Amino acid sequence: MKMMLKQKIFKGTLIRSGARALRFLCVLSMIFCVMCMALSLMGRQTFDLVTPSGNYENAIYGEKDHESAMRGLTVTMSDHVHVQAGASDNVQWTIQMGLSLMYALDIVPFFFACWFLYRVFSNIVREKIFVEENASCLLYYGILQCGASVFSPFLKVFICFFVNQISRDSIYVSTGSGLLNGLIPGIAFLIAAYIIHYGIDLQDEVDHTL
Numbered sequence: 001m002k003m004m005l006k007q008k009i010f011k012g013t014l015i016r017s018g019a020r021a022l023r024f025l026c027v028l029s030m031i032f033c034v035m036c037m038a039l040s041l042m043g044r045q046t047f048d049l050v051t052p053s054g055n056y057e058n059a060i061y062g063e064k065d066h067e068s069a070m071r072g073l074t075v076t077m078s079d080h081v082h083v084q085a086g087a088s089d090n091v092q093w094t095i096q097m098g099l100s101l102m103y104a105l106d107i108v109p110f111f112f113a114c115w116f117l118y119r120v121f122s123n124i125v126r127e128k129i130f131v132e133e134n135a136s137c138l139l140y141y142g143i144l145q146c147g148a149s150v151f152s153p154f155l156k157v158f159i160c161f162f163v164n165q166i167s168r169d170s171i172y173v174s175t176g177s178g179l180l181n182g183l184i185p186g187i188a189f190l191i192a193a194y195i196i197h198y199g200i201d202l203q204d205e206v207d208h209t210l
Helices: 002-009 012-041 093-125 132-166 178-209
Strands: 045-052 054-060 080-084 172-175
Touching: 080 093, 080 178, 093 132, 093 172, 132 172, 132 178
Parallel strands: 045 080
Antiparallel strands: 045 054, 080 172
């Protein structure tokens, strides 16, 4: 039973069909990333806001009435963002700049990660498994995931610090809680890249021996 299940899973046609579906999903994800980044730049990114007139959850820069129920499409960071307005209820453009920069630290690495995986799945569809491009893409994906997980929280804190120096409003972020969520998969992909690269070297040795 187990052997039959393995044969079905590792059957070429089944794997290629799954790779096609995942490749299509990568394309949709990249389009989604572009749309989300555009919404963030348009001021459609949510955050918690404290103003002289009250506190508002899930406020956005692109609105005058922070209690509005109908606001359309918005995006939200995985980290908790808190903004404290100064003399008025309106948030300065420098805060919006900081929000978009922090959001970019999440969405841009994800975009490129999808691009690397798209190239890998495309090769699998063409039955190219142990090729240098797959090893390189998995390596870049792993480095991207590890780098984003480790350095992104520090960069977000620095962005908040810089924005607070040039703005009368204040922005704060609670970040770093999901570090392992990206670090562990990143390390796994680094290992997968090594395995494929090692397989390529073995194949080259066999070819030269023959």
